[in-house]
Amino acid sequence: MTRQAVPLAKSYLLLNHGPVTLVSSAHAGQRNVMAAAWAMPLDFDPPKVAVVIDKNTLTAALVNASGEFVLNVPARALADKALAAGSCSGRDGDKFAALGLAGEAGMCVAAPLIDGCIAWLECRILPEPRNQQVYDLYVGEVLAAWADPAVFSEGRWHFPDDARRSIHYVAGGQFFSTGDAFDVKAND
Amino acid sequence: MTRQAVPLAKSYLLLNHGPVTLVSSAHAGQRNVMAAAWAMPLDFDPPKVAVVIDKNTLTAALVNASGEFVLNVPARALADKALAAGSCSGRDGDKFAALGLAGEAGMCVAAPLIDGCIAWLECRILPEPRNQQVYDLYVGEVLAAWADPAVFSEGRWHFPDDARRSIHYVAGGQFFSTGDAFDVKAND
Numbered sequence: 001m002t003r004q005a006v007p008l009a010k011s012y013l014l015l016n017h018g019p020v021t022l023v024s025s026a027h028a029g030q031r032n033v034m035a036a037a038w039a040m041p042l043d044f045d046p047p048k049v050a051v052v053i054d055k056n057t058l059t060a061a062l063v064n065a066s067g068e069f070v071l072n073v074p075a076r077a078l079a080d081k082a083l084a085a086g087s088c089s090g091r092d093g094d095k096f097a098a099l100g101l102a103g104e105a106g107m108c109v110a111a112p113l114i115d116g117c118i119a120w121l122e123c124r125i126l127p128e129p130r131n132q133q134v135y136d137l138y139v140g141e142v143l144a145a146w147a148d149p150a151v152f153s154e155g156r157w158h159f160p161d162d163a164r165r166s167i168h169y170v171a172g173g174q175f176f177s178t179g180d181a182f183d184v185k186a187n188d
Numbered sequence: 189m190t191r192q193a194v195p196l197a198k199s200y201l202l203l204n205h206g207p208v209t210l211v212s213s214a215h216a217g218q219r220n221v222m223a224a225a226w227a228m229p230l231d232f233d234p235p236k237v238a239v240v241i242d243k244n245t246l247t248a249a250l251v252n253a254s255g256e257f258v259l260n261v262p263a264r265a266l267a268d269k270a271l272a273a274g275s276c277s278g279r280d281g282d283k284f285a286a287l288g289l290a291g292e293a294g295m296c297v298a299a300p301l302i303d304g305c306i307a308w309l310e311c312r313i314l315p316e317p318r319n320q321q322v323y324d325l326y327v328g329e330v331l332a333a334w335a336d337p338a339v340f341s342e343g344r345w346h347f348p349d350d351a352r353r354s355i356h357y358v359a360g361g362q363f364f365s366t367g368d369a370f371d372v373k374a375n376d
Contacts, residue, residue, distance in 0.1 A: 016225050017356035017364050018206015037204050040228045042240060042323055050238060050325065052230060080372045131319065135230055135327065137238065157358065168205035168356070168366065170345065176205050178356065179367025184268045 003113070003120065003146040010155045011145035012041035014073055014119040015049065017157075017178060019166035022072040022082060022117065023053060024103060025062035026110040033095050033114065034059045035086030037169040039071055047142040049123060054136050058090040063125060064132075068109035069140060073119035075151075077163040079175050081116075108143040118164060119147040157181070191301070191308065191334040198343045199333035200229035202261055202307040203237065205345075205366060207354035210260040210270060210305065211241060212291060213250035214298040221283050221302065222247045223274030225357040227259055235330040237311060242324050246278040251313060252320075256297035257328060261307035263339075265351040267363050269304075296331040306352060307335040345369070 006014065015021070021039045025032050038052035049071060053060045063069045074082045081099045088095065096102065096112075103112030106122040113120045123140030131137040151157065151164050159165045159178065168176045194202065203209070209227045213220050226240035237259060241248045251257045262270045269287045276283065284290065284300075291300030294310040301308045311328030319325040339345065339352050347353045347366065356364045 013359060017358055018208075018225070018228075020206075037206070038228045038230065040206075040226045040238075040240075042226065042325065048323070050228075050323075052228075076370075079370070083372050128318075130316075135236070135238075137230065139323065155359070156362075157364075162368075165367070170205055170369070171201055171343070173371050173373060174344075174369060175372065176345075176369050177367035179353070179365035180350075181358070181362060181364050182264075182267070183361050184271050184363065185361060 002148055004149040006145040006147050008047050009045050011047045011142050012044055015041050019073050020169040022074055022114055023059055024070045024111045024114055025059050027062045027066040032058045032062055032090035033085050035082050049140045051138050052136050053138055067125050068111050069123050070106055070111040071121040072114045072117040073166055075118045075164045076167050076177055078116045079167055083173055118151040121145050190336055192337040194333040194335050196235050197233050199235045199330050200232055203229050207261050208357040210262055210302055211247055212258045212260055212299045212302055213247050215250045215254040220246045220250055220278035221273050223270050237328045239326050240324050241326055255313050256299050257311050258294055258299040259309040260302045260305040261354055263306045263352045264355050264365055266304045267355055271361055306339040309333050
């Protein structure tokens with residue numbers, strides 16, 4: 001997996017168009033991954049993200065214990081595994097093994113950067129106990145960001161083929177691919 | 189503009205795939221609209237949303253004063269106005285007039301449902317002073333939801349043509365259309 005660093009000030013671009021994400025986590029020799037459609041940028045500089053993580057999940061336990069997570073942006077080719085990651089619990093066994101996923105620890109966090117994804121945001125949680133308790137809502141500061149340079153470089157997405165497009169989750173196993181890019185001018 | 193009620197429990201589907209939104213607001217005879225890419229569902233039942241609204245905007249002033257807003261999902265045909273709505277301030281004059289936008293008050297809120305959009309979520313803010321102050325982050329409860337039945341019905345999007353697709357914002361005037369739908373099974 002080729003990864004190129006994305007400048008922190010540009011890292012919001014990896015999430016700005018609303019793709020589904022995989023939240024990966026690790027603590028004390030245990031790791032996990034879950035799907036999260038409810039993730040978005042929260043600030044530019046320093047870059048922050050917001051993501052909803054159900055408090056009953058193993059992911060929440062690992063994120064709470066480690067104070068860290070990675071938001072991975074899966075390519076369309078990974079859609080079946082993204083769906084499966086949202087349909088089973090890591091409490092029933094290591095999901096990476098169960099789903100055939102691989103990954104390695106980030107530069108700043110122990111949570112894994114998942115192979116087959118096209119962008120990665122390494123985050124530390126900014127503790128917000130009320131948000132976490134009432135809304136299952138986590139705020140993270142982005143410590144490092146990466147993208148597959150075949151897909152994102154110079155601050156722009158340029159999907160080389162459909163298998164490497166980002167995807168957007170609807171429900172019930174249905175996704176949309178990220179579609180055609182187009183530019184408009186404010187004074188059109 | 190044809191609008192059909194969307195059951196509240198299904199209203200998250202209008203935002204789940206991460207489209208750009210227009211936030212409309214009204215208070216004391218003044219109205220406004222701004223673009224917000226940073227919006228997402230926050231809960232299913234009762235349905236909630238999270239949206240980032242810069243505290244320096246007229247929208248924030250109107251939302252704070254009225255306790256309400258509408259998240260409108262613009263169609264691709266409205267992309268130029270969505271960009272323009274994000275590029276000027278309602279403090280310089282009524283944006284609806286300036287941009288040629290029209291709309292009428294919602295069923296539950298005074299904020300307008302904007303013509304040319306394909307889905308609408310009427311929301312009341314759930315006051316979270318710390319989120320609003322520190323992160324410009326608003327939590328809203330969805331009171332009513334609507335969609336153009338030519339585009340969304342029976343809990344599914346079915347875009348009849350490219351002009352009525354939802355859109356996803358990148359930066360600098362670049363958008364993506366919502367692309368091809370596809371289904372996967374968790375055990376593929």
